[in-house]
Amino acid sequence: xxxxxxxxxxxxxxxxxxxxxxxxxxxxxxxxxxxxxxxxxxxxxxxxxxxxxxxxxxxxxxxxxxxxxxxxxxxxxxxxxxxxxxxxxxxxxxxxxxxxxxx
Amino acid sequence: xxxxxxxxxxxxxxxxxxxxxxxxxxxxxxxxxxxxxxxxxxxxxxxxxxxxxxxxxxxxxxxxxxxxxxxxxxxxxxxxxxxxxxxxxxxxxxxxxxxxxxxxxxxxxxxxxxxxxxxxxxxxxxxxxxxxxxxxxxxxxxxxxxxxxxxxxxxxxxxxxxxxxxxxxxxxxxxxxxxxxxxxxxxxxxxxxxxxxxxxxxxxxxxxxxxxxxxxxxxxxxxxxxxxxxxxxxxxxxxxxxxxxxxxxxxxxxxxxxxxxxxxxxxxxxxxxxxxxxxxxxxxxxxxxxxxxxxxxxxxxxxxxxxxxxxxxxxxxxxxxxxxxxxxxxxxxxxxxxxxxxxxxxxxxxxxxxxxxxxxxxxxxxxxxxxxxxxxxxxxxxxxxxxxxxxxxxxx
Numbered sequence: 001x002x003x004x005x006x007x008x009x010x011x012x013x014x015x016x017x018x019x020x021x022x023x024x025x026x027x028x029x030x031x032x033x034x035x036x037x038x039x040x041x042x043x044x045x046x047x048x049x050x051x052x053x054x055x056x057x058x059x060x061x062x063x064x065x066x067x068x069x070x071x072x073x074x075x076x077x078x079x080x081x082x083x084x085x086x087x088x089x090x091x092x093x094x095x096x097x098x099x100x101x102x103x
Numbered sequence: 104x105x106x107x108x109x110x111x112x113x114x115x116x117x118x119x120x121x122x123x124x125x126x127x128x129x130x131x132x133x134x135x136x137x138x139x140x141x142x143x144x145x146x147x148x149x150x151x152x153x154x155x156x157x158x159x160x161x162x163x164x165x166x167x168x169x170x171x172x173x174x175x176x177x178x179x180x181x182x183x184x185x186x187x188x189x190x191x192x193x194x195x196x197x198x199x200x201x202x203x204x205x206x207x208x209x210x211x212x213x214x215x216x217x218x219x220x221x222x223x224x225x226x227x228x229x230x231x232x233x234x235x236x237x238x239x240x241x242x243x244x245x246x247x248x249x250x251x252x253x254x255x256x257x258x259x260x261x262x263x264x265x266x267x268x269x270x271x272x273x274x275x276x277x278x279x280x281x282x283x284x285x286x287x288x289x290x291x292x293x294x295x296x297x298x299x300x301x302x303x304x305x306x307x308x309x310x311x312x313x314x315x316x317x318x319x320x321x322x323x324x325x326x327x328x329x330x331x332x333x334x335x336x337x338x339x340x341x342x343x344x345x346x347x348x349x350x351x352x353x354x355x356x357x358x359x360x361x362x363x364x365x366x367x368x369x370x371x372x373x374x375x376x377x378x379x380x381x382x383x384x385x386x387x388x389x390x391x392x393x394x395x396x397x398x399x400x401x402x403x404x405x406x407x408x409x410x411x412x413x414x415x416x417x418x419x420x421x422x423x424x425x426x427x428x429x430x431x432x433x434x435x436x437x438x439x440x441x442x443x444x445x446x447x448x449x450x451x452x453x454x455x456x457x458x459x460x461x462x463x464x465x466x467x468x469x470x471x472x473x474x475x476x477x478x479x480x481x482x483x484x485x486x487x488x489x490x491x492x493x494x495x496x497x498x499x
Contacts, residue, residue, distance in 0.1 A: 014217065015131070015217060016127060020127050023123070024120060024123060024124060024127070027119050027120040027123050028120040030119070030120075031118050031119055031120050032120075035118075053163060056163055056192060057117070057118060057163070059192050059213075060118070060121060060191070060192030060213040060214075061118055061120050061121060063192060063213050063214035064120070064121060064124050064213055064214045064215055065120075065124070066214065071214075075194075082195070
């Protein structure tokens, strides 16, 4: 798979081989898409509890891979939903989706 | 690193990429056996089944979350000591406090730092593996201890068993002693009666042969009794507070079948009969009852022997036993008026073995045995003459 981001950077930051990072990225994209789908469903159902859970999962996974842009948006969604704020979650979701698809 | 143990690490996280990154981080440093679970329930089940050396637990998971899983792991005796490192992206302070209060051993935040993860995991592993080793050592010690205790217990049981057999043997021989004494004295009486037969020397001779055989049998029985007594005497040297009066009654009962034809016995001026209550009077002293009874029998038997040779009319004969207590001492006096007292030749050496003049009534060690028994009781025994009577005075 070809990535738009520099995997070697991640490998350096995490002190991993490039091979390991490729494997990690592959697994990450697989799981993060599942989480994204859960997030979308939760937003459609306006279920704040599930919005919180899905964004929390995305945040943790992305942060581990030093994907800070993604982690920060996910963290924002997580905090807003934990505080029961009704913001435009769909907008946030779309930004996330773009960032993830650009990887 | 851990005494050749490859640590078993259980990773509980619903996201595969999180489990993978943990494995990659740890693998760089050392060798581990990884097992994985994707929710709290699976984590609990695996912890029980696999007995890992450490559990890395995510907080937010479907089915059962990390907090509930930790609670259940801690409440199960099979898993309660396994260290749990919570690995979570919780960044809210309250949630971190909640995590620490749930029973985890340590906490690490996502994004994970490889060095931090490795240090925390290894320090928990070190402690737990040492704990397991100590636990095993303790268990081994306990097993050894149990074996030792069992061995000691069995040995003690064997001793108790032997002691009971000894006691039983002593009891049986003690019980046998009475009928054998009856038999002996009755055969003696029979011999006198046979002696009186004047008109049929043939029958007389035949009867004496029979008596001789009977005596032989009794002698053998006596031998068995004495030997068994000697063996069972071990462990029977414990002095116990007993009624000395009672021991006198029991001994007199044994001798009675013989004595009743020779002389009446008075105990503290009460004429002895078989129905006299053995606790009619109480004179307690620390004695080895069976041995003391032996002393009374020896003295009473000697008195009977004396009366056998006496020329006195039956109505004038008497054996007196006086019991009294003075300053914690019990004094027992045997007085018989058979032959105007003890002969002056014998008196000085009466307690020496084989000093007896009796040629046909034993080997003459009775009084010597009596003296030894009394000395074993830290008591004294004296023989003297008083008012033409023979006196044996014992103080215990």
